[in-house]
Amino acid sequence: MKSGQFSLFSRRSLASLLVAAALTVVVPGGALVAQEEVMYSPNFKGTDINEFINIVGMNLKKTIIVDPQVRGRINVRSYEMLNEQQYYQFFLNVLEVYSFAVVEMDNGVLKVVRNKDAKTSNIPVVTDEQPGQGDEMVTRVVQVRNVSVRELAPLLRQFSNQAGGGHVVNYDPSNVIMMTGPAAVVNRLVDIIQRVDKAGDQELEIVKMQFASAPEIVRILESIYKSQGRAEQPDFLVPRIVADERTNSVIVSGELQARQRVIELAKRLDSELQTSGNTRVFYLKYAKAEELVPVLKGVSESIVAEVQGTAAAGGQGGRGAANPGRAISIDAHEDTNSLVITAQPDMMRSLEEVLRQLDIRRAQVLVEAIIVEVFEGDGTDFGVQWLNANGGGTNFSGGNSIPIISVAGGAAVASQITKGSSTVIIDGNGNPVTTNTPDSNRDYSVLANVLSGLNGAMLGFYKGDWAAILQAVRTSTNSNVLATPHITTMDNQEAFFLVGQEVPVITGSTTGANNTNPFQQVQRQEVGIKLKVTPQINEGTAVQLTIEQEVSSIGGATAVDITINKREIKTTVMADDGATVVLGGLIDEDVQESESKVPLLGDIPILGHLFKSTSVSKKKRNLMVFIKATIVREGSEISGISKTKYNYIRAEQLKRDEEGIRLMPFTNQVVLPEWDESLVLPPTFDDYMNQQPVTDSSKAGKQD
Secondary structure, three states, X not given: OHHHHXXXXXHHHHHHHHHHHHHEEOOOOOOOOOOOOOXXXXXXXXXXXXXHXXXXXXXXXXXXXXXXXXXXXXXXXXXXXXXXXXXXXXXXXXXXXXXXXXXXXXXXXXXXXXXXXXXXXXXXXXXXXXXXXXXXXXXXXXXXXXXXXXXXXXXXXXXXXXXOOOXXXXXXXXXXXXXXXXXXXXXXXXXXXXXXXHHOXXXXXXXXXXXXXXXXXXXXXXXXXXXOOHHHOOHHHOOEEEEEOOOOEXXXXXXXXXXXXXXXXXXXXXXXXXXXXXXXXXXXXXXXXXXXXXXXXXXXXXXXXXXXXXXXXXXXXXXXXXXXXXXXXXXXEOOOOEEEEEEOHHHHHHHHHHHHHHOOOOOEEEEEEEEEEEEEEEEEEEEEEEEEOOOOEOOOOEOOEOOHHHHXXXXXXXXXXXXXXXXXXXXXXOOEEEEEEXXXXXXXXXXXXXXXXXXXXXXXXEEOOEEEEEXXXXXXXXXXXXXXXEEEEEOOOOEEEEEEEEEEEEEEEEOOHHHXXXXXXXXXXXXXXXXXXXXXXXXXXXXXXXXXXXXEEEEEEOOOOEEEEEEEEEEEEEEEOOOEEEEEEEEEEEEEEEEXXXXXXXXXXOHHHHHEEEEEEEEEEEEEEEEEEEEEOOHHHHHHHHHHHHHHHHHHHHHHHHHOEOOEOOOOOOOOOOOOOOOOOOOOHHHHHHHOOOOHHHHHHHHX
């Protein structure tokens, strides 16, 4: 019965049981006691790795799930007794050597997978208090405080097996490093991080300036380090120097040796001048010297008043209190755009600091306007007038209608012919002299004056004592005005733009003697598209614009003078940099209908049109104004905008040159050259002579 039962075991299972029995060694004493510790002596030779995992699982009483890709045989032997914790670490070490890893789940189940698959599994995230040990797979997040994780992460990856279970990534926003791998490797990397992070810790020192200006000292020191090849030195050896204008101090950070060198040089530069006052010339870069004189004088007066008040309250309250009455001189030299200042050292430093902040490159504003006006007008006039020679008829005036009475009067004058006459005069000798007056021609001037106001078509007839005229006209007016004025101006500087003409307008007249030769006073008025803008750049990217926009045109003549159509906008708006805002708009539609008719007769259907005149007009105007403000802070931006506009005009010229001129097909038009920002200097005398062609006469002269 036992032999039959024993025969059911395979040779492989029997070997596993024998090895498991050999591994378990009980301390002498017979029975197992709970207080006694179980010791292990592992010995595996040519054992399949899956059998090794099963044996360890039985000994440690762990449920182990093995990945199907875990294969191979192991050879390992221990010559000392291991406790349970050491035995588990031995198990992890063996798997790590053969490129496998153990992942422990929350329920205590162990998974044996390949190293490269372990880093994406549910690996526990450990802390500094419980960092893990040995070859157990862990994930750890380390905060780096003094160096950049972007530069530190590539160095750490060289100490970690990235192809296996190791993994090192950095997260720049929080400046942290996340590492995955065996606990021993991760702890080693953490130790490296802590050592490197301490090396980047740099202290600060503040040096109080007594005589010199802190910004000026910083400028000198930065110039010295820049000239010494600062880029060739490591970053941690380059000191950081910043000026605190409020306390007139220099703040230095960096390594000890670099800090001491900068502090020593700053103290040597912070020396008192030999005289109590000095004179300096400041050459301005951007501001105008004459505009800064009132500002600096006002600042100096306020500083002197403050020093005198401090001296009166506390005796010697400051260095300037020793001689508060010393004069301060500030003058401008316009030819060189410079300021000549004479003041005490402390006053000179204060004025120099104010001058440095005022003499800066001011931003500019490019204002682009789009003015669109669409006008559409239609009109229709229709009327019938008749007249009887014996009296009676219709006579309509207004609009495009010409009264029939005026036409008839002009026709009557044009139809009359004056007969000639003969006059006999006796001269001094008593002889008769006959003077003949020829027949006069018809006078068409009156009729021509009447018909000069005709607009459209007029059809007339007469028969007997009756005459009639029919007038009909239809008018249509369309206009599309599109203007895109561009103007660039400095911050807080008014700019004006005008495209149009100056129209003479009579403003008064004085009559001469006998009401002859009147004297007229004429004033020219600007008519066209006008844009006046004053930009102010606020904190950030907003621009406040004070705008005066006007679009005017000549409307027509009146009995006194001309009329001018005018649309004007005056406003102040706030716009973001590069944003387009609409300033105003006018959309109106005007429909007028007038009718003149004979009572009762004009109301008769169809026949009533013979006794009335109708005029209909319709006008529609649409006007919109858009403004776009763009802040230009750098000179390169101005160059880019100019290049864009320049190329646009050049493209238009090239297009017209390709189309040609009608009736002059072989005429070339003027085209701008290609945009070139470089300055081309004229050639030297030697270069010019070398470029000249060599002639035969010059060769002969050289031979002679």
